Amino acid sequence: MVTLGGRNSFSSCGFHLNSSVMSGSNGAKENSHHKARTSPYPGSEVQRSHVPNEKVAWLVEWKDYNPVEYTAVSVLAGPRWADPQISESTFSPKFNEKDGHVERKSQNGLYEIENGRPRNPAGRTGLVGRGLLGRWGPNHAADPIITRWKRDRSGNKITHPISGKNILQFVAIKRKDCGEWAIPGGMVDPGEKISAALKREFGEEALNSLQKSSAEKRELEEQLQKLFSQEHLVIYKGYVDDPRNTDNAWMETEAVNYHDETGEIMDNLTLEAGDDAGKVKWVDINDKLKLYASHSQFIKLVAEKRDAHWSEDSETDCDGL
Numbered sequence: 001m002v003t004l005g006g007r008n009s010f011s012s013c014g015f016h017l018n019s020s021v022m023s024g025s026n027g028a029k030e031n032s033h034h035k036a037r038t039s040p041y042p043g044s045e046v047q048r049s050h051v052p053n054e055k056v057a058w059l060v061e062w063k064d065y066n067p068v069e070y071t072a073v074s075v076l077a078g079p080r081w082a083d084p085q086i087s088e089s090t091f092s093p094k095f096n097e098k099d100g101h102v103e104r105k106s107q108n109g110l111y112e113i114e115n116g117r118p119r120n121p122a123g124r125t126g127l128v129g130r131g132l133l134g135r136w137g138p139n140h141a142a143d144p145i146i147t148r149w150k151r152d153r154s155g156n157k158i159t160h161p162i163s164g165k166n167i168l169q170f171v172a173i174k175r176k177d178c179g180e181w182a183i184p185g186g187m188v189d190p191g192e193k194i195s196a197a198l199k200r201e202f203g204e205e206a207l208n209s210l211q212k213s214s215a216e217k218r219e220l221e222e223q224l225q226k227l228f229s230q231e232h233l234v235i236y237k238g239y240v241d242d243p244r245n246t247d248n249a250w251m252e253t254e255a256v257n258y259h260d261e262t263g264e265i266m267d268n269l270t271l272e273a274g275d276d277a278g279k280v281k282w283v284d285i286n287d288k289l290k291l292y293a294s295h296s297q298f299i300k301l302v303a304e305k306r307d308a309h310w311s312e313d314s315e316t317d318c319d320g321l
Contacts, residue, residue: 033123033125033241034241035241035242035243035245036120036122036125036242036243036245036246036250037051037056037124037125038243041070041131041132041243041244042131042243042244043072043132044070044072046068046070046127047068048067048125048126049065049067049068049126049127050126051123051125051126055124056122056123056124057124058112058119058123058124062124065124067124067126067127067128068126068127069127069128069129070127070128070129070131070246071085071130071131072130072131072132074132075130075132075133075134079134081134081187081190082134082135083130083134083135083136086116086117086136093136095111095113095118095136095137096110096111096113100190101190101191102190103138103140103188103190104135104137104138105138106137106138106239107138107237107238107239107252107254108121108238108239108252111137111138117136117247117248118136118137118138118249119247119248120245120246120247120248120249120250122245124247125245125246127246128246128247128248129246129248130246130248130249131244131246131249132244133244133245133246133249137248138239138250138251138252139187139249139250139251140252140254141186141187141188141240141251141252141253141254142185142186142188142194142197142198142201142253142254142256143184143185143198143253143254143255143256143298144183144184144198144199144201144202144258145170145183145235145255145256145258145299145302146170146171146206146227146258146260147169147170147258147259147260147285147302148168148169148259148260148261148263148266148282149166149167149168149169149261149263150166150168150169151263159309160309160312163309163310163311165307165308165309165310166307166308166309167284167285167286167308167309168284168285168303168306168308168309169282169284170183170283170302171184171202171266171271171281172184172280172281172282172291173205173273173277173278173279173280174273174277174279174280175276175277175278176276176277179278180290180291181283181289181290181291182295183255183291183295183298183299184201184202184205184206184277184280185253185255186200186204186275194254194256195228195256198254198256198258199225199228202224203221203224204274204275205273205276205280206271206272206273206274206277206280207220207224207269207270207271208272209274210275211274220269223265223268226265227258227260227265227266228258230258232256232257232258232259233256233257233259233302234254234255234256235255235256235298235302235305236253236254236255236297236298236301237252237253237255238252238253240252240253240294255298257305257306259306285299285302285308285309285310286309286311287310287311
């Protein structure tokens with residue numbers, strides 16, 4: 001497993017979905033930008049400069065704003081997944097566009113560049129530099145949500161006794177680093193399509209594809225292709241409030257649902273935790289799930305789209321996640 005900023009690092013440890021609509025590239029609504037202001041910064045003892053709610057937005061003038069500068073040693077060491085420092089004469093990134101194999105466009109539209117550095121579209125974080133993130137600007141991740149209907153031994157769909165709706169299940173992994181159950185996800189490689197990253201991450205974390213023989217990998221690939229070539233639902237894409245975010249580097253994700261309607265494809269695949277996943281299993285979808293806030297919201301959206309069971313209380317407020 002590589003460091004938190006690396007390709008294999010889990011995209012969503014500490015994620016919180018920014019469910020508020022961001023105000024263009026100049027700021028965010030109150031409380032939609034919380035984890036990106038927490039201290040100490042992950043994997044360090046670095047304390048961010050305090051940013052009160054009313055001063056998060058860049059539109060609010062703050063002449064005395066004095067953020068701490070921090071980029072982790074693991075990033076400065078120059079691994080293949082990381083950019084050089086902005087100050088390096090040989091480095092001239094093309095922000096807001098595809099820069100060679102590196103995608104520097106944001107899912108949320110254009111972001112501003114100030115003094116040669118990209119500016120976080122959600123507002124101030126109290127820290128400049130890149131922290132643990134490899135890229136200046138957006139760092140793209142992919143979160144595959146694989147679902148099937150829960151069935152009895154005869155193969156019939158199981159309905160919930162109270163809601164009367166069919167119960168949906170998804171593949172969840174338990175993170176080695178966080179110890180939390182979550183969607184299997186990870187960083188998108190340079191030049192890699194989101195669809196390929198979704199399939200690769202699911203294979204690595206939920207099927208242990210990295211440890212398989214060539215023959216086993218070919219068989220896995222064949223089954224995965226069946227699943228990932230079906231129609232799918234894009235559940236969310238855009239900026240995510242993450243404790244690794246800085247004023248100049250931030251996480252974005254695309255969460256996509258691939259549904260195995262008959263269950264036959266996944267019946268041919270044995271779940272086996274791999275890469276940075278400790279455990280993997282099918283989990284029933286409902287409002288009692290204890291996942292990261294962002295993942296709970298992604299999963300709830302999937303249940304709604306598939307008209308599946310979510311809550312025993314028909315009046316459940318979706319804001320309660």
